Amino acid sequence: MSEVEEKKEVEKAESNVVPIGMKVGSQRTVIAKGDEVIVVETCIKEKENPITGEKDYVIGNEAAELYGDEAVYMLRGGLPGNEEEAELLKIFLTNVAKQYEIPENTYVTYGIPSTEAEEGVNLFKKVISQVPIGWAGKEVWNDSFLAALALPEGLGMLDRTFVVVNLGSSTTDVVAVRKGEIVFSMVTGEVSGDLVDRWIKNEIMNLTRGAVNVDISTAREYKEKYANLKEWKSVKETVQLFEKGQFSFRLDEAVNKPVERYLDALVDFITLEFLPSLAEFNFKAYKVILESEFILTGGMAEIPGLKEKFETKLSEALGFGVKVRSPENPLTASARGALLISQLRVRRE
Amino acid sequence: MSEEVLKKWDSLFQELKTFVEVDLPKMEESVKKAVERAKILESKVAEVERKLKTFIEENETFKRSVEEKLSSLENIVNKRLEELEKKVGEERKAELDLSFVEELKKEIAELKNSVAQLSVDVSQIKSSVGEKFWVAREKKAERKSPRIL
Numbered sequence A: 001m002s003e004v005e006e007k008k009e010v011e012k013a014e015s016n017v018v019p020i021g022m023k024v025g026s027q028r029t030v031i032a033k034g035d036e037v038i039v040v041e042t043c044i045k046e047k048e049n050p051i052t053g054e055k056d057y058v059i060g061n062e063a064a065e066l067y068g069d070e071a072v073y074m075l076r077g078g079l080p081g082n083e084e085e086a087e088l089l090k091i092f093l094t095n096v097a098k099q100y101e102i103p104e105n106t107y108v109t110y111g112i113p114s115t116e117a118e119e120g121v122n123l124f125k126k127v128i129s130q131v132p133i134g135w136a137g138k139e140v141w142n143d144s145f146l147a148a149l150a151l152p153e154g155l156g157m158l159d160r161t162f163v164v165v166n167l168g169s170s171t172t173d174v175v176a177v178r179k180g181e182i183v184f185s186m187v188t189g190e191v192s193g194d195l196v197d198r199w200i201k202n203e204i205m206n207l208t209r210g211a212v213n214v215d216i217s218t219a220r221e222y223k224e225k226y227a228n229l230k231e232w233k234s235v236k237e238t239v240q241l242f243e244k245g246q247f248s249f250r251l252d253e254a255v256n257k258p259v260e261r262y263l264d265a266l267v268d269f270i271t272l273e274f275l276p277s278l279a280e281f282n283f284k285a286y287k288v289i290l291e292s293e294f295i296l297t298g299g300m301a302e303i304p305g306l307k308e309k310f311e312t313k314l315s316e317a318l319g320f321g322v323k324v325r326s327p328e329n330p331l332t333a334s335a336r337g338a339l340l341i342s343q344l345r346v347r348r349e
Numbered sequence B: 001m002s003e004e005v006l007k008k009w010d011s012l013f014q015e016l017k018t019f020v021e022v023d024l025p026k027m028e029e030s031v032k033k034a035v036e037r038a039k040i041l042e043s044k045v046a047e048v049e050r051k052l053k054t055f056i057e058e059n060e061t062f063k064r065s066v067e068e069k070l071s072s073l074e075n076i077v078n079k080r081l082e083e084l085e086k087k088v089g090e091e092r093k094a095e096l097d098l099s100f101v102e103e104l105k106k107e108i109a110e111l112k113n114s115v116a117q118l119s120v121d122v123s124q125i126k127s128s129v130g131e132k133f134w135v136a137r138e139k140k141a142e143r144k145s146p147r148i149l
């Protein structure tokens, strides 16, 4: 080892390791660092540098804002599906680290969805070994589980019994935890935030007899701004179309109808698929789980009133009162839970 | 009597033998084929995804080129019209029957509309294909520790 390198090594050991929590999701990547929480769109847009002719990348929120539907969201169900997507994820994470000043000397706990697809996990592992952060150490956890750690009990949730319902963009993850161990989990693409976006787009088409065709990212913006099951406020949107004239429609209707359809599909999935499968797989666990609480998390749980309506509908369907809780800020809960793990590791070292 | 039994056993044995020698290999063969079919199906799914992607890209290029052509056509018509008007002069313009030009303009506008509609249709095809494909990929996992790596 050269002198310079040696000096570097010493510096590394001496300087303080920064604990980081990071949830990598199909739609949003969330980074928790101290009290700071950063939310970045998990997308990338390749372009050509006009001077050098080399490949250049615009990533994250900037890519989403500038390019809309042209920006590439490289993950599905939170994991890369092939080498190409893994490469994009690597470029994305490397740029995120640079842009948001995440130092190399960090301990990073990553959150990813539960999956049986080993290929995806292996690709993810390869990617994080190439991203220049987490020199002090890294580990990967189930992101739904991590979200539970963001509840007021914090690490105290590590040996509790509960069900996490993680409402993501491309999938919904339902994870049953007994005394800190995952007993059973199911993932579905039949209930997802992305589907709601498409339904909203179609609903707007229906309301305007095919005249107004918004793109998916606009539909998503509408959803995030106007979805509200607590109070339906009438919101009117007017669009001026070249040659076709002016079109008005009720935005609240266009958004909340699909959200209600989504909620019904969610309750159906839990009562007709998840719970029966769990009962078949492990009856004892099923009995215990039924009496425990449901934790609703993920970006779609941000919708006002969704938790309360979910609680009512689920209780109705099951024929008894179910307790449902949500961490504060369900969109960022997994990353904050991951941060707790990193902090624990750094303190111990 | 015992001969009857023997015969029965013989025929049973024959049946069993054909089962082992003929049917079993056949079954094995069909299991193998099923596995292969599954593999082929999987790669077909990947292929469909790829094709869908190219189809959409091609459609975009096609749409753009048609739009460009229509625009330039429109320009040409407008320019000719201007030239014509200039030549004829303001006073005699009213005498000309320009209804066919209006017709032409209308047709161009309609064509533009249908091109736009085409791209709407394609995006809907895209989303419905994507939906079906993804829905079919439901996974179930049983794992012990919440820590993955």
Ligand SMILES: Nc1ncnc2c1ncn2[C@@H]1O[C@H](COP(=O)(O)OP(=O)(O)OP(=O)(O)O)[C@@H](O)[C@H]1O
Binding pocket: A024, A025, A026, A027, A028, A029, A076, A077, A078, A079, A113, A167, A168, A169, A170, A171, A172, A192, A193, A194, A220, A223, A224, A225, A227, A297, A298, A299, A300, A301, A302, A303, A331
């Ligand atoms: N305030 C909000 N109101 C309504 N929906 C929201 C809000 N914030 C985020 N969402 C929606 O939540 C979803 C993103 O949630 P989340 O970040 O948990 O998903 P993800 O982890 O990226 O995706 P996946 O779990 O499928 O990999 C998107 O559909 C997004 O539109």
Ligand SMILES: [Mg+2]
Binding pocket: A025, A026, A078, A113, A143, A166, A167, A168, A169, A298
């Ligand atoms: Mg997620």
